[in-house]
Amino acid sequence: MEETQTLEGMLDKLERIAASLEDGSRPLEEALKLFEEGVKLAREGQKRIDDAERRIEILLAAGTNREQVAPFASDAEER
Numbered sequence: 001m002e003e004t005q006t007l008e009g010m011l012d013k014l015e016r017i018a019a020s021l022e023d024g025s026r027p028l029e030e031a032l033k034l035f036e037e038g039v040k041l042a043r044e045g046q047k048r049i050d051d052a053e054r055r056i057e058i059l060l061a062a063g064t065n066r067e068q069v070a071p072f073a074s075d076a077e078e079r
Helices: 007-022 028-064
Strands: none
Touching (some): 007 028
8 A cells, every 4th residue: 555645545445445345256365355455545544534633633722722632623513
């Protein structure tokens, strides 16, 4: 898996892996390798999302000079 791959690229590849596994035509060993790759992609994608949320929380907290980190909220939730 490429380190520089975008989150969108990772999601696209994960969708292709899922579709390939769902059709059931892969031999067991190949299916297991695809599944393993999918798990790695999902974990890396979740890590990137978590990291981005933490960065946003830090930026929000720094902007208000609060000691606590503000929870991430979308614009729609704040209204």
